[in-house]
Amino acid sequence: xxxxxxxxxxxxxxxxxxxxxxxxxxxxxxxxxxxxxxxxxxxxxxxxxxxxxxxxxxxxxxxxxxxxxxxxxxxxxxxxxxxxxxxxxxxxxxxxxxxxxxxxxxxxxxxxxxxxxxxxxxxxxxxxxxxxxxxxxxxxxxxxxxxxxxxxxxxxxxxxxxxxxxxxxxxxxxxxxxxxxxxxxxxxxxxxxxxxxxxxxxxxxxxxxxxxxxxxxxxxxxxxxxxxxxxxxxxxxxxxxxxxxxxxxxxxxxxxxxxxxxxxxxxxxxxxxxxxxxxxxxxxxxxxxxxxxxxxxxxxxxxxxxxxxxxxxxxxxxxxxxxxxxxxxxxxxxxxxxxxxxxxxxxxxxxxxxxxxxxxxxxxxxxxxxxxxxxxxxxxxxxxxxxxxxxxxxxxxxxxxxxxxxxxxxxxxxxxxxxxxxxxxxxxxxxxxxxxxxxxxxxxxxxxxxxxxxxxxxxxxxxxxxxxxxxxxxxxxxxxxxxxxxxxxxxxxxxxxxxxxxxxxxxxxxxxxxxxxxxxxxxxxxxxxxxxxxxxxxxxxxxxxxxxxxxxxxxxxxxxxxxxxxxxxxxxxxxxxxxxxxxxxxxxxxxxxxxxxxxxxxxxxxxxxxxxxxxxxxxxxxxxxxxxxxxxxxxxxxxxxxxxxxxxxxxxxxxxxxxxxxxxxxxxxxxxxxxxxxxxxxxxxxxxxxxxxxxxxxxxxxxxxxxxxxxxxxxxxxxxxxxxxxxxxxxxxxxxxxxxxxxxxxxxxxxxxxxxxxxxxxxxxxxxxxxxxxxxxxxxxxxxxxxxxxxxxxxxxxxxxxxxxxxxxxxxxxxxxxxxxxxxxxxxxxxxxxxxxxxxxxxxxxxxxxxxxxxxxxxxxxxxxxxxxxxxxxxxxxxxxxxxxxxxxxxxxxxxx
Numbered sequence: 071x072x073x074x075x076x077x078x079x080x081x082x083x084x085x086x087x088x089x090x091x092x093x094x095x096x097x098x099x100x101x102x103x104x105x106x107x108x109x110x111x112x113x114x115x116x117x118x119x120x121x122x123x124x125x126x127x128x129x130x131x132x133x134x135x136x137x138x139x140x141x142x143x144x145x146x147x148x149x150x151x152x153x154x155x156x157x158x159x160x161x162x163x164x165x166x167x168x169x170x171x172x173x174x175x176x177x178x179x180x181x182x183x184x185x186x187x188x189x190x191x192x193x194x195x196x197x198x199x200x201x202x203x204x205x206x207x208x209x210x211x212x213x214x215x216x217x218x219x220x221x222x223x224x225x226x227x228x229x230x231x232x233x234x235x236x237x238x239x240x241x242x243x244x245x246x247x248x249x250x251x252x253x254x255x256x257x258x259x260x261x262x263x264x265x266x267x268x269x270x271x272x273x274x275x276x277x278x279x280x281x282x283x284x285x286x287x288x289x290x291x292x293x294x295x296x297x298x299x300x301x302x303x304x305x306x307x308x309x310x311x312x313x314x315x316x317x318x319x320x321x322x323x324x325x326x327x328x329x330x331x332x333x334x335x336x337x338x339x340x341x342x343x344x345x346x347x348x349x350x351x352x353x354x355x356x357x358x359x360x361x362x363x364x365x366x367x368x369x370x371x372x373x374x375x376x377x378x379x380x381x382x383x384x385x386x387x388x389x390x391x392x393x394x395x396x397x398x399x400x401x402x403x404x405x406x407x408x409x410x411x412x413x414x415x416x417x418x419x420x421x422x423x424x425x426x427x428x429x430x431x432x433x434x435x436x437x438x439x440x441x442x443x444x445x446x447x448x449x450x451x452x453x454x455x456x457x458x459x460x461x462x463x464x465x466x467x468x469x470x471x472x473x474x475x476x477x478x479x480x481x482x483x484x485x486x487x488x489x490x491x492x493x494x495x496x497x498x499x500x501x502x503x504x505x506x507x508x509x510x511x512x513x514x515x516x517x518x519x520x521x522x523x524x525x526x527x528x529x530x531x532x533x534x535x536x537x538x539x540x541x542x543x544x545x546x547x548x549x550x551x552x553x554x555x556x557x558x559x560x561x562x563x564x565x566x567x568x569x570x571x572x573x574x575x576x577x578x579x580x581x582x583x584x585x586x587x588x589x590x591x592x593x594x595x596x597x598x599x600x601x602x603x604x605x606x607x608x609x610x611x612x613x614x615x616x617x618x619x620x621x622x623x624x625x626x627x628x629x630x631x632x633x634x635x636x637x638x639x640x641x642x643x644x645x646x647x648x649x650x651x652x653x654x655x656x657x658x659x660x661x662x663x664x665x666x667x668x669x670x671x672x673x674x675x676x677x678x679x680x681x682x683x684x685x686x687x688x689x690x691x692x693x694x695x696x697x698x699x700x701x702x703x704x705x706x707x708x709x710x711x712x713x714x715x716x717x718x719x720x721x722x723x724x725x726x727x728x729x730x731x732x733x734x735x736x737x738x739x740x741x742x743x744x745x746x747x748x749x750x751x752x753x754x755x756x757x758x759x760x761x762x763x764x765x766x767x768x769x770x771x772x773x774x775x776x777x778x779x780x781x782x783x784x785x786x787x788x789x790x791x792x793x794x795x796x797x798x799x800x801x802x803x804x805x806x807x808x809x810x811x812x813x814x815x816x817x818x819x820x821x822x823x824x825x826x827x828x829x830x831x832x833x834x835x836x837x838x839x840x841x842x843x844x845x846x847x848x849x850x851x852x853x854x855x856x857x858x859x860x861x862x863x864x865x866x867x868x869x870x871x872x873x874x875x876x877x878x879x880x881x882x883x884x885x886x887x888x889x890x891x892x893x894x895x896x897x898x899x900x901x902x903x904x905x906x907x908x909x910x911x912x913x914x915x916x917x918x919x920x921x922x923x924x925x926x927x928x929x930x931x932x933x934x935x936x937x938x939x940x941x942x943x944x945x946x947x948x949x950x951x952x953x954x955x956x957x958x959x960x961x962x963x964x965x966x967x
């Protein structure tokens with residue numbers, strides 16, 4: 071119900087509640103049955119079996135399972151017919167699938183944890199209510215709609231409700247709005263506009279918020295899932311079925327591999343059948359053998375080590391990113407963040423410090439930095455005319471009391487003045503507390519035989535109190551011209567979203583009856599100046615945002631703050647363009663998805679953002695093909711964090727709910743860490759491309775060489791056991807080491823990879839085909855002309871060894887995705903150099919000493935040297951092709967200049 075639009079009498083009447091008596095026992099049960107309990111109902115949890123089934127629907131996993139079934143079937147067929155069997159490959163594939171599925175299931179629990187964290191907030195707090203005409207305490211979960219609740223300073227609000235009475239009631243609603251400034255409540259106000267943002271519904275209180283000062287009475291209008299906090303909980307308990315960009319790309323790749331593999335298998339089977347019939351040896355066994363050979367080609371096409379390698383690459387990089395203050399909770403997120411092209415960021419606590427700070431001081435007709443403050447009256451006003459304190463907790467300074475007053479005390483520390491000492495030296499006689507009606511606060515101190523009144527408040531009010539001003543040590547009349555200049559400076563700073571506080575003082579000779587003479591005290595005062603206060607940008611944010619811009623990543627500010635402050639922050643970050651659109655959440659809510667789609671790219675700031683609005687924007691950006699990261703620290707950010715491609719929360723100041731809903735937690739709360747994480751993510755993506763470039767080249771050469779050998783009538787160059795060995799060593803150290811390549815310098819100069827872009831680029835396809843064709847031609851020529859020498863019995867071993875060494879040397883070629891030479895980075899990946907050497911030694915050992923198992927014969931030292939030199943020509947060939955490509959690109963650029 072829209073209780074904020076109605077008067078308190080109307081709400082009481084609708085719920086049939088007496089304000090002085092509260093609910094009766096009968097009414098309590100009726101309300102609980104009608105409106106439910108004050109708790110969040112959990113969503114339907116998916117069983118482990120269903121989670122496994124969902125994980126197995128991944129296209130790459132399905133292909134791997136198909137390959138496993140086919141491989142097992144082939145081995146069973148061979149076993150029945152007394153042939154040699156080898157189940158090692160099948161076991162390896164099953165292990166890869168198990169690892170991939172296991173990781174996915176383990177990581178899926180994060181949203182359930184986020185919901186549990188939200189449901190447990192303040193679960194055990196006690197609430198003061200009026201029931202049966204008596205004040206009594208009950209637990210939060212026992213609160214029902216219609217309860218009359220009494221709250222005061224320090225209390226948590228147990229459920230949403232309409233205020234009935236309030237005395238200087240201020241409530242911190244940062245859990246819902248993300249903004250740390252307490253909201254001054256007014257239960258007598260009747261709001262007429264349905265579009266009033268939650269942050270401006272001052273006649274309402276909301277579950278999960280807490281009272282910073284004052285007291286009040288309200289009637290509960292919503293409990294549990296129907297509260298504003300309940301709406302957030304609802305979004306957290308719904309299953310997020312969206313996939314990451316990498317999962318989408320691998321899915322597309324899996325489909326293409328399956329199509330190519332199936333087409334190749336059909337062609338080979340048709341060719342084999344034609345050959346069998348042409349030779350007149352048609353039989354069921356030979357047809358069945360041709361069929362199994364064709365199926366084996368499908369197995370050879372599939373990079374079955376991909377899930378394992380991806381998981382291992384992620385695992386290594388998760389450790390590296392943790393060392394860079396980014397704790398990755400969902401492993402795939404360490405790559406996804408590299409594809410981000412839009413960051414939707416909260417303002418307070420993420421872009422700004424979430425700590426009000428005195429930025430400028432106007433005194434003696436000059437605007438100065440706080441560290442240059444010398445005016446003794448301002449200093450005394452800051453220290454004495456205040457109820458706030460600063461406190462150290464765990465080595466950090468904590469604000470106790472009003473954030474604005476705390477900022478004034480902190481300003482004194484910048485000029486090495488201890489406000490506690492000032493308070494000890496001055497005897498405080500009386501103090502008029504700040505009120506929304508007066509918009510001022512005045513403290514009176516004793517000074518020898520006279521008294522001094524210090525006033526602070528809204529700049530307009532303080533100027534109205536003053537008749538004099540102190541300039542250059544002289545007290546003169548505050549004339550129209552001086553006042554106009556002051557007002558001009560104030561207006562200018564207010565337009566820049568600064569909060570202005572004015573200050574004045576007055577010497578009082580006669581002792582007054584303080585309680586009844588505030589108006590007398592606050593007249594004909596001396597104007598001392600004003601301060602401009604703001605929540606400043608974090609130190610590293612500006613440069614980090616500029617790096618994002620250079621990297622093709624746009625920033626959108628989604629904040630619960632007002633539109634003036636949000637726009638000022640956007641200007642400070644230099645993210646506003648000529649066509650940038652700045653809106654409030656209500657403007658977004660009035661648009662349908664089609665209307666919003668047309669302008670969403672130009673929207674830079676959304677003020678007064680609500681959790682549902684943030685989430686809608688994130689989902690729509692993803693629908694339009696963007697890869698979206700969301701940063702935030704509050705409960706209000708949790709739905710958007712969870713629905714983003716990458717949710718990034720703050721580890722120091724973030725709520726537990728936001729941390730559980732996110733994929734990455736920043737251990738230092740630094741926006742610059744996000745930029746570093748993007749760079750790492752881009753590096754991981756390129757390393758996956760390096761692995762695929764290497765692996766697909768291996769598969770292409772193996773499959774095409776087998777097909778051509780069949781066509782040309784050669785004996786198959788590789789036995790099943792040899793192919794298994796190739797799969798083991800090529801999916802092992804060399805492949806993994808490609809995933810550990812160091813970050814390239816130009817990573818952040820590139821544009822983000824589009825969501826629908828193929829993970830296999832044109833340049834990669836060219837290199838795979840080009841290098842693959844060279845190796846295939848050399849292998850076929852080697853089978854035909856046997857030009858490396860050796861006995862007839864050694865030829866198959868020579869071809870097999872050349873094939874293996876071709877791939878090992880080509881691993882170095884795979885380190886570069888473009889036309890860059892491998893020479894400059896040759897020695898930087900020491901792990902790869904060592905892994906290739908170890909793999910080579912292992913291959914030499916199995917050739918020389920495991921011939922009985924692998925069907926090889928030992929080679930002489932001379933033959934090994936020839937094999938190594940011949941295989942190394944793949945590097946020379948690749949460098950020549952890249953040099954020609956660079957020359958062609960340069961010539962093309964010159965032609966079109």
